[in-house]
Amino acid sequence: MSEPQRAKAPDAGEQAKVGVYICYCGGNISDHVDVEKVRERMETVPGVAVARTNMFMCSDPGQELIMEDLRQGRINRVVVASCAPSLHESTFRSAIARAGGNPYQYEHANIREQVSWVHHGQAATDKASRLIAAATGKARTLTPLEPLRVTARRHAVVIGGGIAGMRAALDLADMGVRVALVEKTPYLGGGVSRLVRLAPTGEDAAHLVTTLARRILEHPGITVHAGSAVTTFGGYVGNFTLGVSPVPGACAPAGETWPGGYVPGKGVLVPPSPDGGAITLETGVVVLATGFASYIPRPGEYGFGENAEVVTLPDLIQKIGGLEGQRGGTLVIDGRPIRSMALIHCVGSRQIPGIHEEDANGHLNEHCSRVCCTSAINTANAIREACPQTSVYELYRDIRTYGRGQEELYAKASGNRVVFMRFGADQAPVVQRGAPGSGHPLKVTVTDQLTFGEELEVPVDLVVLATGMEPGPVADLVEMLKLPVGADRFLLETHPKLRPVELPIAGIFLAGTCQAPMDAGETCNAASAAAVKAVSLLSKGYVELDPFVAEVDVRRCTGTGACVQACLNPGAIALETMDIDGRPVTRARVTPALCLGCGACVAVCPENAIDINGWTLAQYEAMVDMIVSDAVCQDSGAVPETVGA
């Protein structure tokens, strides 16, 4: 085994004593890995002072094992072998810190997701042994590190002026954080402005939007940049820089309305900003509240685009508004009486490969859009209550009135004699022109599972497609901010339960439907949750960052400048003249807050004089040595051979 080539100075003189802690994970690991055998093997690994096991290493007693060994001075490096580091690395780092150790003298071996859940028998035990041995190889050379402290601007940029963006902006501003709200259109209100009465409690969308928008416009801590978009992005948590420019053509038609007034379908018109042109915003955090797009049916999908009588639900909602003047009789749309209408659910949602057709870009919307069932039923109720002469049929796959008060809305629809019909994913209803003389322009035929699989024919005057939510058009932001996107193309949170409104990029948060379909209440909850994370991050005036940045060993550096050439974040590393042993010399120097920690510099240094703290090349070499070494175990079938350890 090769000894570390470059042990760091602070560690000199202190012999590495590694503690290895192996988790049973209540059988998750121990069902496939012989944990006690692994522990025995680890006791023979050079540098390992103790090796212990526990049912749940993450539990208090498990952590206590580690802390006690540290306190007693039995160990000074820690290796925990358990589940994925994403789950518990921070748990163990903080346990080490509580016991007075340095949390960065820690290495994690992933023997659940990458061993016990994918391999079985002897092979699993052997692989776990080698992985843990490799972790000890790295741990032996880990030096104490301190987190970087970066001053953070008490300022937030919120991108998107729908209810998510407005909710987050108000919460932040009420906590004393200055906020710049950037909205592409000249209006505040987003998706909710395209609604009328919100299910299930019947709030007036215009009132909700107006309430939030007025408070935003009056708030001294909030500046609104409407009709503007983010065009450049740079910096890091606490100190982001965003370029914001006017969107060409994004202005309200002159004379259409007045600043501060509500325009149905659009929102509250924002007074033009005094500065007008392109500006630069310097900010501590960014909240993404970019919203969703409504699915547009393909031409011919349920007769859409081919029949004027086929419309989408969002279009219908705007057309009928509050159903003013439509009391007591038959619903009239554009002068045409609607005696019978069919609402078809799951249009552009819950699409299944092999059954549904992909869009022009090869995408299928496999997700459920969450809000359409309740929205469709809400609309059906409004119509049936205002216009009892209009019959309403709902053709669905599953009724998903999941939320509080929503099942009651569904029951009410039944009471209102909305007729529900259920179709299978592979038996979509067919929309055709009605027979001449039928008195209805369209007919819908459906194999109805509620009627024992009989085929029903429904003559209708209108077909309404309950279209789903799609990810909004944010490709530019995804590109600029390097945002992670899920298989469903919505922005992807770090973890749905551990960190539901956070991204892997520190200081950037998710609010609302840019992440997944949500209703208004859920959107505001998500926005407030994002705001609370942002406020916590800014509360101290500084942000602590991981110390995994490049560091130059000035004794080895000869000032070739290769690292400066290779650096991917210009400015993070530069050549400087400095005094060493009384002589002025040119050496490389890193600005830690700008360093991305990517290591591009490491590979090119001819002198091996630069490394990423906590991820050094020598540590990788040590890990590879331990993986290939047969010191801890022989692979099954291998010729047994003793190796000098």
Place this chain on the structure above:
Amino acid sequence: MGSQTGATAQDKILLLATESCAYPGADSVGQAHASYPANVYVLKVKAPVLFPEKFYLDCFRKGIGGIIIMSCGEECPYEGAYKAMAKRLDRVYELMKEEGLDIRRLRLTAICTVCNRAFLNEVNQMNQIVHELSPPVQAP
């Protein structure tokens, strides 16, 4: 230098998996309990651009049979890192040829956090390759 004995060491496959994409991708395969050969070892890296040419050649010398660099591809959080690394790999391939190493032993691929099928494909293919090829270093 560690031991290079035993007929098994050359079978080992190293995955250099990026912390933001491929490493959680490997975890996702685990969450799905999808089995793959146990000679595959995942090392977490911030960005594979860190490794100089020599690192790869040393790995083969030590007996690693195959290396898959599982990067984030175009989604790489470090702008320009992917390109810089791809360029470096061209030189690694040249050096491998000079040393008589089959260049199929080293692959660069992009694996996302939910790319379970792609992950399994890659490791199974590499496993087949290292089984077909004779060990990169001859056992003494």
Place this chain on the structure above:
Amino acid sequence: MDSSKNAVFDAVVIGGGIAGLQSALDLAGQGYKTAVVEKDASIGGKMIRLSKVFPTLDCASCITTPKMAAAAHHENITLYTWCDVQRVEKDATGVSVSMIQRPRYVDIDKCIGCRKCEYNCPVLVPDTEQGGFSGRKAIRIPFSNAIPQKALLDVENCMLCGKCADVCPTKAIRYDQKPEPRRIAAKTAILATGYELSSVTGKPQYGNGDIPNVIDSLQMERLLAPHGPYGRVLRPSDGMIPDSIAYVQCAGSRDASMGVSYCSRFCCMYAVKQAMLLSGSLPLADITIYYMDIRAFGKNYEQFYQNAKAMGIEFVKAKVASLDAGQGGAVTVRYEDQTGEGATSRDHDLVVLSMGVLPGFAPGGVCPVGLGPDGFIQSVLPKLSPSVTDLEGVFVAGVAAGPKDIVDTITEAGAAAMQAAKYLTALSGKAPGAANKESSHE
């Protein structure tokens, strides 16, 4: 951890489940001194008792324990476990919570959680933490990953033999411990009181709990948990490995005949999740889910449901009408095959009732907060700020405000912490804007 009789905080969170813990962490993270009051002997709520969670199939313990540990170790958080809230009062000065610290019969400061008492206790009773399928001692650590890891004596079953006191290395057993009143004063409160599973006795047609091998969904969570009672899935009556398992959806929800008309929101997904876990541990078993509508509405839930279908789990659209004990421990399920021949019956080795949820807290006489017709705490701003209640300065998070899955609960808990923080800020006058203005006018 547990603190003195009278204490003053910025915020008090009632309920130490995942909602309460997340709210407390988000308040403490901003520097607010926060108390968490929990009726159980451990924090962690329902979530820590689950096996794995949908749609990621992470083990519940792995997701919950970091938050439990973070709360327990946070310098700004004080935990009060095993406490019964008597009164929550709101006046001009803030919120005061009167409660009774129930006796553990163990000196919590002395107990080191070594379990010697538990190992030596001769009294064995059914362990409700394991679905009643295995035994526990009269004195025990509540469950393996409980926080705090402190022993608890069950006085109803203890026969006062004195063995625990004899073996306790720290002399922590206190047979004479008495309930102690405590009082907490704070400026704001978050109600995160969670839920209870609805009762199997709610519908006589489902057997009132008397049919062997009919279990509820939390019992199945224990059977599936890696640290469950058997370590594998066996049916309770005879230890047989079940070949055929059925789920009865809406067994405690969407049913006026049981008095619960609302949808409990997460039963579909936990049934699909359990079915997937079962088909992993029992690859040969047939798994059938009887349902009315599969409500897979959350992020990646539909994809999860479609995966379950692709794995061969059978979904039958029918509300089960009745259950009966069949031959040899089987359970006969009676339902209407809607696209087939009509009313029919099928036998399964094991039947799981997907129970719904009932409010975990009846505030009547305790806290003057407004309730909805469903008995859950009412939000006065369900769209703009769902955590705002009709009591100024008192907020609500999680299932206390209506059924909700873990993802939505955690998000709402963050939102409640935000609203509480704004309320505190407005009170102190340090920041512009006024939270109370918002709660009355939005």
Place this chain on the structure above:
Amino acid sequence: MTGVNPEFVKRLEPLSADLGSACFNCGTCAAICPLISEHFPRKMIRYVQIGAQDRIMENARELWRCLHCGLCTQTCPRGANPGEVILTLKRYVTSVWRKS
């Protein structure tokens, strides 16, 4: 092919206060009915919902097998009162038969 007829239900309205509109077709009544298997009584409720008058007349004899034990009404999750719907249909069918 079965045609739907929203007008049909209006003919039943004078005969009853409850036409099973609350029914969400869960099938409890069909499975709980001790006398008749197949889809009864949900079948009748469903035909009322979609206005399939012909189907009701074709299957009218089933109505008289119902003894009004009340089990369906008692267990209905939506409180849709299937027993009352069957009674209403008996009245309706009788009136049609009388006329013809």
